[in-house]
Amino acid sequence: MRKILVKGTAKGTVLKTEMPINFLGTVDKKTGIVSDKNHDLFGKSIKDSILVFPSGVGSSVGAYTIYSIKSNNAAPLAMICRKADLTVATGCALANIPLAIVSEKEFLSFQNGQRISVDTESEDMISIIG
Amino acid sequence: MELTREEESALKGEQGEIMQMAYRILVATGEATDAEKLIPIEWAHLSGVNYNTIGDAGEEFLSGISRDAKVKVKTTLNPMGFDIDNVSDYNLDANFISKQLSIRNSYEKIGVTPSFSCIPYEIFDIPKDGTQVAFAESNAAIHANSYDNLKTNKESAFSALASALTGKSPYSSLRKDDSSNITIRMKVDNPNELTYGMLGFFAGKVGDISVNISGLKKMDNRQCKAMCGGMGTSGTCAKFLFGEGGPDSEKVDFDEKEMQNVYGELNTAEKGDIITLGSPQLGLDEISDLTSKLKGRSFKKRCMIFTPRTVKDQAKKIGYVNELERAGCEILSDCCTCLTPLINKNDVDSVTTNSIKGAFYLKNSNGVDVNLKSLSQIIEDETR
Structure with a gap:
């Protein structure tokens, strides 16, 4: 079962974490690099990735951070979450980043480094291309 | 979510970029909350005002949309970072002040009432029972749903803004259900x-x-x-x-x-260096009550009181402001304890307050310790 919250298309490489992301204060607005030492994406940039993570957490102002990284060309190409939250949903909507919610099973199937294609208007919506 | 033909056209961008952005936000909010359609709302209350929270990205975004955007319904605004009348008394840098004033200008340009208050339910008339509104400030959304017979989602800063610009909001469960398990x-x-x-x-x-x-x-x-x-x-x-x-x-x-x-979890200090009252901001009845409790007494340390500007103006006329200032209070309008840049951990180690909301943000965002006490206890311990 998939749900599309923000439509769009993207092709890119999966960057996956099992940890929720608090965009406000833990993702650098200019570079997209995760600055939270306790996060398993610490030191990695989310720029130009297909970011796969459980959900956003924390302040609703985090939506402004998502908008900000997009304005600075440091945003993911698309996001895929297990659970919908309004911070990520409205942040992606404003920044025009495709956002899909997927089932637990499908979430588990994504692997770091996989090449995938997201096209919310196509029949498959999300497909592995390599 | 089902959209009308007009809503679809806005989403496709046929009514301009601003409307397209607003509908994209509403659709994402609607899908995230399993709403089946959009419904009209009569009043939006926005968060995302304080430069301390929205930063440069927020300031630039608002400045950008303010060139074309206009709100479609009555729209009111959360507190900002300071009270312009006394900001010089606080150690705030010039960049903060100019960015905050730019945010203020942008909101005014798009037609928002600059109320700078987190208690819209106390300073504006409440519409008739069952009216659909879109309140982003969490305490105001809860108050509206629980005490004022209004209906709102717990909006995000962007979903409330999108509702202000379109006059619509997703028909999510909080707007229709009246049960909880x-x-x-x-x-x-x-x-x-x-x-x-x-x-x-x-x-x-x-x-x-x-x-x-x-x-x-x-x-x-x-x-x-x-x-x-x-x-x-x-x-x-x-x-x-x-x-x-x-x-x-x-x-x-x-x-x-x-x-x-x-x-x-929230009380981390035995005593505070200063006292703050108001998060949510104090209304006129609380100011009146505080004035009578302070008769013949004065605070032994700084006490900051946060209240909407309209309330401060009324309180001035009635004479409460004089009384409170005599008792040692600093009265600030347009801002609030919650996420204030005016309390800084370089100057203050700990704050005494009766506000749970204030305590949470002082601790987590301002990084100061908090001493929680009821108002009557504060007056007993901290005045003479």
């Missing part, structure tokens, strides 16, 4: 506003969308506000239903032990 039984005797704040904080952690609350006695305005502020801080819940709930609802007790757990 969780009931919190209030078991603490002789509660004051601090107790109700902790009850709200506890309820926000236990509930998801709404909670039933049983065992409440008659509450005054200060206590109601404290409960809404507490709940908005800890979770996603946005409505109290007063009563026992159905027979199937899960029962959870709020007793002395649970209260001590919340107190232990």
